[in-house]
Amino acid sequence: MASFLNVLLQNLISGPATDPFPFGETFTPKRIRGRIVVDPGRCLGCGMCRHVCAAGAIHLQKDSKGWTITIWQDSCCLCRSCVTYCPMNAMSIDPDWHSAHAEEDKFKRIEQHTISYEPCARCGTPMRVMALDKARELYADDADVDPEEIRHLCRSCRQMSDAENSTVCVLRSDINTAQQEGRD
Amino acid sequence: MLDTLLKKTSVRSPWLFRINAGSCNGCDVELATTALIPRYDVERLGCHYTGSPRQADIVLVTGPVTVHMRDYVLRVWNEIPEPKVTVAVGICPISGGVFRDSYSIAGPLSRLVPVDVNVPGCPPRPQAIMEAVVLARSIWLKKLGLEG
The missing domain is CATH 3.30.70.3270 (Alpha-Beta Plaits)
Structure with missing residues (x-):
């Protein structure tokens, strides 16, 4: 019967439920x-x-x-x-x-x-420089390709460079998918 | 003298009035249901939601002001006594939001009435609305010439 007293006591102890914002910090x-x-x-x-x-x-x-x-x-x-x-x-x-x-x-x-745009390091065509981590991801399997250099090449120059070095440029996600498909 | 007394006493409590100008109810839920509950307690700032535009000091407008609602919004807005502070709640009254350039939209709100405070969001968080009310209150005090 006196269980409400328990609730009353808890309410007295627990303090206000109001968020102190804007007078204090909020979550x-x-x-x-x-x-x-x-x-x-x-x-x-x-x-x-x-x-x-x-x-x-x-x-x-x-x-x-x-x-x-x-x-x-x-x-x-x-x-x-x-x-x-x-x-x-x-x-x-x-x-x-x-x-x-x-x-x-x-x-x-x-x-x-x-x-x-920045000029391509090889041919000078205005082009967008590739993001460094994207270049790292693309050329992760080729230790002899410097991602910092290759990202400053335009698309056709990069293809030429890849052909010269016989590089296989593969997306990580593609490899993962291919492996999964092979497993299945 | 009565004027000064009224100004000094009413400074503590700008009353809020809410206009739904064709809102999807998202901002209205944040305003009336969330910002009014004891957890965020807008009444600590002396603010109080009023049902009559004639008693209001700060008007909170939600919705992109549809063609149908335009005249009603203007009528109610003109009933609010000066000085009043208009707060645009949500992206719809500010810029038109996702309804911008629609054939049925007469807004954004700033095309129809002078807006003082904007609080973007879809909908804005209750705390952001509280911030906007605080900002509106300071602008209201400035308009009254009682900046403290």
């Missing part, structure tokens, strides 16, 4: 979708993110020198489609959820990167 879940970020070292400018963006928040402007990728955070609905479909895994979600801002900062909340 942030690890996988919360705060805002979208682009890794300018990996972006290839293929436009897949713009194509799949549900809210049309991504703008991509290309010219002969390179391209500019712009994401307007005030239009991004954080659906994570760009993260899923980016072939280079250049998009990611930052857990920073502090999004409240005054009206004058409305168009300042953008994620913008200008990525420029």
Whole structure:
């Protein structure tokens, strides 16, 4: 009958259930979708993110020198489609959820990167430098190929270089799939 | 003298009013259900949800302002006495969000009324809404000339 006293006592001891925010710290879940970020070292400018963006928040402007990728955070609905479909895994979600801002900062909340082409180390054609870890992944089986050098070659020069060195350039994921298929 | 007294006493409690301008209810759930529960307790800031626009100081607008809702939103918004602070909650009233450029959208909200605070998200977290209310409160104090 007096079990309510127990609850009463527990409530007295446990203190308030209110989150101290905004006067104190609050918790942030690890996988919360705060805002979208682009890794300018990996972006290839293929436009897949713009194509799949549900809210049309991504703008991509290309010219002969390179391209500019712009994401307007005030239009991004954080659906994570760009993260899923980016072939280079250049998009990611930052857990920073502090999004409240005054009206004058409305168009300042953008994620913008200008990525420029670099001349190919062999033929001088303007090209996009390959990400270093991608080059490492591709040439993991060939110890005599320097990933740092090969990433600065354009596609046709890289094919020529591969043919000269009789290199077999294979994606790790392809090897894994082939092994699995062989096992089955 | 009565004016000063009223200003000084009402500073502690800006009352909130909520307008749903064609929202999907996601932001409304975050606003009315999540930000109002004791866990986030918006009443610590002196804020209180009111049912009448004539008693409100801070107006929280959700939804992309559909063509059908435009006149109703404007009518209710004009009933709120000055000085008022308009808060756009979620990406829809800020930019149109996923509904931007649709034939049935009259927004974004800043095209119709002056907006003071934006809190993007789809929907924003309750803590982010709390931040926006704090920001709106400071803007409201500035408008009253009582910045403390």
